[in-house]
Each structure stands twice: as C-alpha cells, then as structure tokens.
Amino acid sequence: xxxxxxxxxxxxxxxxxxxxxxxxxxxxxxxxxxxxxxxxxxxxxxxxxxxxxxxxxxxxxxxxxxxxxxxxxxxxxxxxxxxxxxxxxxxxxxxxxxxxxxxxxxxxxxxxxxxxxxxxxxxxxxxxxxxxxxxxxxxxxxxxxxxxxxxxxxxxxxxxxxxxxxxxxxxxxxxxxxxxxxxxxxxxxxxxxxxxxxxxxxxxxxxxxxxxxxxxxxxxxxxxxxxxxxxxxxxxxxxxxxxxxxxxxxxxxxxxxxxxxxxxxxxxxxxxxxxxxxxxxxxxxxxxxxxxxxxxxxxxxxxxxxxxxxxxxxxxxxxxxxxxxx
Amino acid sequence: xxxxxxxxxxxxxxxxxxxxxxxxxxxxxxxxxxxxxxxxxxxxxxxxxxxxxxxxxxxxxxxxxxxxxxxxxxxxxxxxxxxxxxxxxxxxxxxxxxxxxxxxxxxxxxxxxxxxxxxxxxxxxxxxxxxxxxxxxxxxxxxxxxxxxxxxxxxxxxxxxxxxxxxxxxxxxxxxxxxxxxxxxxxxxxxxxxxxxxxxxxxxxxxxxxxxxxxxxxxxxxxxxxxxxxxxxxxxxxxxxxxxxxxxxxxxxxxxxxxxxxxxxxxxxxxxxxxxxxxxxxxxxxxxxxxxxxxxxxxxxxxxxxxxxxxxxxxxxxxxxxxxxx
DNA sequence: CCCGTCAAGGTTAGCGCTAACAGTATCGTC
DNA sequence: GACGATACTGTTAGCGCTAACCTTGACGGG
Numbered sequence: 001x002x003x004x005x006x007x008x009x010x011x012x013x014x015x016x017x018x019x020x021x022x023x024x025x026x027x028x029x030x031x032x033x034x035x036x037x038x039x040x041x042x043x044x045x046x047x048x049x050x051x052x053x054x055x056x057x058x059x060x061x062x063x064x065x066x067x068x069x070x071x072x073x074x075x076x077x078x079x080x081x082x083x084x085x086x087x088x089x090x091x092x093x094x095x096x097x098x099x100x101x102x103x104x105x106x107x108x109x110x111x112x113x114x115x116x117x118x119x120x121x122x123x124x125x126x127x128x129x130x131x132x133x134x135x136x137x138x139x140x141x142x143x144x145x146x147x148x149x150x151x152x153x154x155x156x157x158x159x160x161x162x163x164x165x166x167x168x169x170x171x172x173x174x175x176x177x178x179x180x181x182x183x184x185x186x187x188x189x190x191x192x193x194x195x196x197x198x199x200x201x202x203x204x205x206x207x208x209x210x211x212x213x214x215x216x217x218x219x220x221x222x223x224x225x226x227x228x229x230x231x232x233x234x235x236x237x238x239x240x241x242x243x244x245x246x247x248x249x250x251x252x253x254x255x256x257x258x259x260x261x262x263x264x265x266x267x268x269x270x271x272x273x274x275x276x277x278x279x280x281x282x283x284x285x286x287x288x289x290x291x292x293x294x295x296x297x298x299x300x301x302x303x304x305x306x307x308x309x310x311x312x313x314x315x316x317x318x319x320x321x322x323x324x325x326x
Numbered sequence: 327x328x329x330x331x332x333x334x335x336x337x338x339x340x341x342x343x344x345x346x347x348x349x350x351x352x353x354x355x356x357x358x359x360x361x362x363x364x365x366x367x368x369x370x371x372x373x374x375x376x377x378x379x380x381x382x383x384x385x386x387x388x389x390x391x392x393x394x395x396x397x398x399x400x401x402x403x404x405x406x407x408x409x410x411x412x413x414x415x416x417x418x419x420x421x422x423x424x425x426x427x428x429x430x431x432x433x434x435x436x437x438x439x440x441x442x443x444x445x446x447x448x449x450x451x452x453x454x455x456x457x458x459x460x461x462x463x464x465x466x467x468x469x470x471x472x473x474x475x476x477x478x479x480x481x482x483x484x485x486x487x488x489x490x491x492x493x494x495x496x497x498x499x500x501x502x503x504x505x506x507x508x509x510x511x512x513x514x515x516x517x518x519x520x521x522x523x524x525x526x527x528x529x530x531x532x533x534x535x536x537x538x539x540x541x542x543x544x545x546x547x548x549x550x551x552x553x554x555x556x557x558x559x560x561x562x563x564x565x566x567x568x569x570x571x572x573x574x575x576x577x578x579x580x581x582x583x584x585x586x587x588x589x590x591x592x593x594x595x596x597x598x599x600x601x602x603x604x605x606x607x608x609x610x611x612x613x614x615x616x617x618x619x620x621x622x623x624x625x626x627x628x629x630x631x632x633x634x635x636x637x638x639x640x641x642x643x644x645x646x647x648x649x650x651x652x
Numbered sequence: 653c654c655c656g657t658c659a660a661g662g663t664t665a666g667c668g669c670t671a672a673c674a675g676t677a678t679c680g681t682c
Numbered sequence: 683g684a685c686g687a688t689a690c691t692g693t694t695a696g697c698g699c700t701a702a703c704c705t706t707g708a709c710g711g712g
C-alpha cells in the first residue's frame with residue numbers, strides 16, 4: 001500500500017480510502033490509485049485490515065452436513081445474501097454433533113467473525129457461554145426459538161410432521177408408520193408432530209415407529225422396506241422423515257412388486273428434486289431452505305449494522321405437496 | 327494475550343507459544359496457560375497471527391457449483407484433509423464462469439491464502455497472471471494438465487466418454503446419441519471421447535448430438551426424452567453427460583412406456599446414489615471425486631510445507647459400472 | 653472581508669500477534 | 683571445574699492497515 005501511495009504521489013491512507021471508502025476520494029484520483037494498484041498487482045491485506053478496523057467481514061456458518069442437499073441450499077441462500085455486501089462465509093460442518101460444533105466455534109472465534117449462523121437449537125453449554133460472551137450477533141436457522149432473546153429463522157418441523165400425518169389420516173390410512181433416521185432434533189420434532197396427530201386420533205402405536213441413528217440415504221430407505229416386510233408389519237402407510245429415504249422405499253417397492261399407494265402408501269419430507277419424478281411420484285412437504293438461508297443472512301446483516309431486525313423469529317412456513325404415493 | 331500472560335505471570339510470547347508451538351513450553355506451565363485462557367474466554371486473534379507470521383492458514387477453494395453433488399463431495403475430501411492440519415478452506419462458487427472465477431480470485435487474494443485449489447483448467451488470462459505472480463501454490467482439480475509446470479489431480483473426462491461409448495458399441499448399439507448440457511470443459515471432453523470412439527467405428531453422426539447450455543437436472547433429462555421422441559430420433563442408445571439427466575430420462579421412459587434398454591438404452595456419468603436404484607438401474611461411470619479432493623489437498627499441503635509432491639499430475643482413474651439400462 | 657462550512661487529503665498511533673535473537677538455568681562430560 | 687549442549691523463557695521490533703484527529707483550500711453568505 002505504501003508503494004502504491006508513493007507511485008501515485010499520495011499518502012497510504014488515501015490508497016486505503018480509495019478501496020474501502022471510495023466516496024472520500026476524488027473520482028479521478030481514485031481511478032488513478034486503482035489503476036496503479038492493479039498494474040502493480042497490489043491487493044489489500046485482509047488480515048491487516050481486520051486487525052486495524054476490528055471488522056473481519058466474515059460470518060461463521062455452521063451446518064450439520066454438506067452431503068445433505070437441504071443444508072447446501074441454505075448455504076446458497078446465505079452466500080447470495082452476504083457476498084454482495086462484502087461478507088464472506090466461513091463454513092463449518094458439525095456432522096450433527098453439538099461437541100463438534102463446540103470445537104468448530106472455538107476454531108472460528110479466532111477469526112473474530114462479525115456474525116454467526118447456527119443450525120438448530122441443540123448446542124452445548126460451552127457453546128452457549130462462548131456465544132453469549134461474544135459481541136457478534138448469532139442467528140439460529142431451521143428451527144424456531146420461542147425465547148425472545150434469541151434470533152431464529154426457520155419453519156416448524158413439528159407442524160410438518162403433523163401436517164403429513166393429518167393428510168394420511170384424511171386419505172383413510174389408519175395404521176401409519178414412521179421411520180426416523182439420523183435422530184437429529186428436526187427429525188425428532190417431525191416424529192413428535194406425527195405422534196401428536198395420531199394420539200389425537202387415538203391411533204398412535206409405538207410399534208409402528210422405527211428409530212435409526214444412521215444417516216438418511218436411498219439405500220437405507222430400500223432396506224427399510226425389506227425390514228418392514230420381514231417383520232410382517234401391518235402398516236398401510238409409512239411416513240419417512242426424509243425424501244431420499246422415501247425414494248429408496250419407492251424404488252424397492254417397485255422392485256418387490258408392492259403396489260404404492262394401494263398396498264402401502266409412502267410419504268417423505270423436504271421435496272427433493274427426484275421426488276416429482278419417481279413412479280409413483282412422492283407426496284412430501286417442501287421446506288423453504290433457500291429462503292431460510294437468505295432471511296437468516298439478512299437478519300444478521302441488520303444486526304451487524306447495529307439495526308434491530310423487523311422480527312426476531314421468522315417462520316417461513318411449509319408447503320404440503322400431495323402426489324401419487326399416498 | 328497480554329492479560330492472560332500477566333495473570334499467569336509470564337510474557338506474551340510464552341502464551342503465544344503455548345497455543346502455536348506447544349513443544350516449546352513446559353508441560354505444566356502450558357496447561358496453566360491454556361486453563362487461564364479458557365477461564366478468561368481468551369481466543370487467539372487469527373488476523374493478528376496471520377499478519378505477524380505471514381501465514382493465513384487458509385486455502386482458497388473455487389468450485390463451479392454447490393448444488394452439483396460432485397463438487398460437494400470433492401469439497402468434503404478437501405475439508406477432511408485440511409482441517410486436521412489446521413488449515414481452513416475459503417470456498418468460492420464460480421457458477422461455471424471463468425470471469426466469476428477471476429472476480430473471486432481477486433477477492434480471495436486479500437486473504438493471502440497459503441494455497442489455492444481450482445476446478446478445471448479453463449481460466450482467464452488475468453487469473454493466470456494473478457496466480458503466477460503469487461508465491462502460494464495452486465493445484466488444479468478434476469481435469470489433468472499436461473504442462474509439467476502445473477499441478478493437477480483428476481481423471482480423464484475424455485477417456486470416460488470413450489469408455490462408455492465403447493461399451494455401448496460392444497453391446498451392439500449402432501445409433502448412439504449424446505446429450506451434452508452445461509457445456510463446461512468437462513462435459514465437452516466427454517463429448518470428445520464419445521465422438522472419437524464413434525469416428526473410429528465409422529458411426530459418428532452430428533445429428534445425434536444435442537448441446538444445451540442449461541444446468542443438468544432430472545427435469546431436463548425427462549424433457550430430453552420428450553424431445554427425442556418428438557424429433558423421431560433413430561437412436562438406439564443415448565449417452566447422457568450426467569447421471570441426473572440420465573435418471574430423468576429413465577423416469578420419463580418409464581412414464582411413457584419406452585422399454586429400457588430394449589427400445590432405447592440409456593447411460594449416464596458420475597454414478598450418483600440414486601443410479602443404483604432406478605428401474606432399470608443405470609449404467610454409468612464412477613468418478614473418484616472425494617479422492618480427488620483429498621489428493622489435491624494433500625498435494626497442496628506438501629507444497630505449503632515446501633516439499634515437492636511425489637507427482638505433479640495424478641490420474642485417479644474411472645470406474646465403469648455396467649447395470650441394466652444398457 | 654470575515655467567518656463558517658465542506659470536501660479532500662494527511663499525520664499519528666496502535667490493532668494483537670510472532671520472528672529473530674538473546675538470555676538463563678540445568679545437566680552431563682571430560 | 684570448565685565447557686558445551688539442552689530446555690525453557692524473555693525482549694525488541696514490526697507485520698499492513700485504519701480510526702481519530704488534523705490541515706488546507708475553496709466557496710458562499712452576510
């Protein structure tokens with residue numbers, strides 16, 4: 001920066017301003033500075049800038065998984081919102097573990113992020129201590145928090161579970177199963193919604209619920225159909241906590257000649273792209289994950305500007321999508 | 327850091343060393359320092375560290391797309407390799423545009439990355455200038471470079487195209503079509519492989535090649551089947567440049583009652599998870615994308631340590647997977 | 653012509669850390 | 683008992699930038 005300044009014949013601060021506060025430098029001088037910098041291959045040093053200004057222009061984003069498209073799309077929303085404003089996302093993958101999240105938080109605090117985006121509400125006490133000791137704002141994504149002190153953007157997973165179960169009841173199914181995998185808080189909330197809806201109808205039966213800690217996959221969904229058949233289940237419908245699971249189930253039903261939905265109805269969650277194309281097409285619930293990313297980032301931008309966001313809790317709702325599989 | 331040092335009764339540099347060069351500090355003093363830091367909520371400031379040490383412990387990673395699982399898995403490989411060594415990835419999405427890539431490079435150079443990972447070999451001149459002026463090493467992923475001055479980890483896309491086409495010829499197909507979308511260099515290399523194989527067999531016909539700039543999707547694959555039927559194509563096999571495209575085609579064939587592979591054979595590329603489960607299952611070529619990420623990161627780690635990597639060009643090969651659709 | 657105002661640019665100091673070099677005990681060896 | 687090696691800790695200076703304050707000159711109103 002000093003070299004550029006000398007070449008142009010100004011002081012270093014003017015070069016700094018030409019980059020960071022362009023309105024404070026005369027237009028033609030500014031252009032000369034930028035051109036000279038370009039020709040000299042000069043690029044401002046972000047570490048020095050962060051140190052001097054106490055602004056890292058960085059947002060730490062923690063998501064449970066990178067291979068789950070749901071979070072990747074959330075990330076895209078965050079990205080699209082932050083980049084134009086000059087902020088960069090520092091992405092961490094927690095693998096659904098609050099302990100891993102704590103470790104990542106510790107690492108990422110070293111970057112003095114100007115804001116933090118977390119997935120879910122399931123954090124360790126240490127994580128909570130770190131965050132409350134921090135001056136940077138934190139926004140929680142996916143699930144909604146009732147605590148008025150916290151900021152959250154998401155949708156009600158419990159309502160999703162309830163919605164789908166109610167739909168199945170309306171279609172006349174009475175022995176509705178539920179397959180829960182991963183067992184993260186969002187899956188369990190969907191399970192709660194399912195249970196409440198069935199309890200209200202007097203039809204809840206624990207033996208129609210399968211809980212598996214494995215990650216969701218097509219393969220596992222197919223394996224679950226085999227298991228249900230082997231166990232001679234009496235289910236007339238199965239609600240899978242995730243679309244890829246349900247897709248695997250549909251594939252396997254097709255292979256085994258199980259007629260869907262006549263013999264067994266199948267429902268999913270999240271509306272992944274392939275769900276509109278399977279045979280039969282999959283009844284599911286679309287979650288606004290891209291919008292969640294955008295909104296959470298927008299809220300964070302407000303907070304980092306020192307503004308109070310319009311709402312501290314934003315429910316972006318769910319879209320029920322009835323298709324052929326139920 | 328000064329506060330922690332004072333509390334423990336040592337100098338600041340000892341605190342610094344307790345974190346960054348633990349072997350230089352006596353074990354029990356080190357523990358006392360770490361405990362005190364923890365209790366005071368002290369976390370080292372990465373910006374100051376980067377400034378003083380001229381090491382950002384950051385690697386810039388540029389990928390074309392976040393919604394394409396192929397690159398997400400590559401990212402996972404990179405992540406898994408870099409994190410244990412203390413490096414962080416700064417992820418940029420180029421949307422398949424060399425100009426966007428140039429813009430991102432400019433932005434990310436501000437972070438003084440210790441290394442750079444790029445996808446493909448298609449870069450603007452300005453990007454190349456930036457990189458050659460830089461002291462940090464760069465590794466190219468996915469495609470292989472013949473230039474001995476460059477470092478690359480990937481597999482031969484052209485060979486992939488050739489492999490699949492040869493397989494189709496061996497199975498007796500003679501009027502083999504190709505659907506190319508996105509039209510990025512990797513797709514075009516597969517198309518080249520396809521063309522060369524057919525030319526050698528004297529069976530290449532330009533009218534059986536479809537080129538579309540749109541991104542790959544199930545929807546587009548399904549639409550292509552409709553288009554092929556509407557155009558009354560004489561193809562007995564179609565090689566889709568991507569699995570999701572091929573999956574869409576399979577779904578649509580099933581819907582329209584087109585028998586696969588008897589009436590029309592269908593092949594894909596990349597081996598996405600669902601391809602083993604469609605009806606019929608999809609013949610495809612598995613690409614070692616996770617391994618590419620790991621290897622590229624490992625190569626970069628060597629270079630950042632000042633070591634020369636064992637090889638400057640690593641071909642991780644392809645795996646042909648014959649299934650029911652051909 | 654004085655004064656206040658404003659735009660454009662400069663000076664000074666310091667952000668929090670670590671490289672490089674400089675001690676200072678302690679120990680074993682001859 | 684002198685000497686070098688080893689293990690640990692300290693001192694000094696500076697990384698590249700920007701916040702906060704300061705200077706200068708142009709301009710316009712009364």
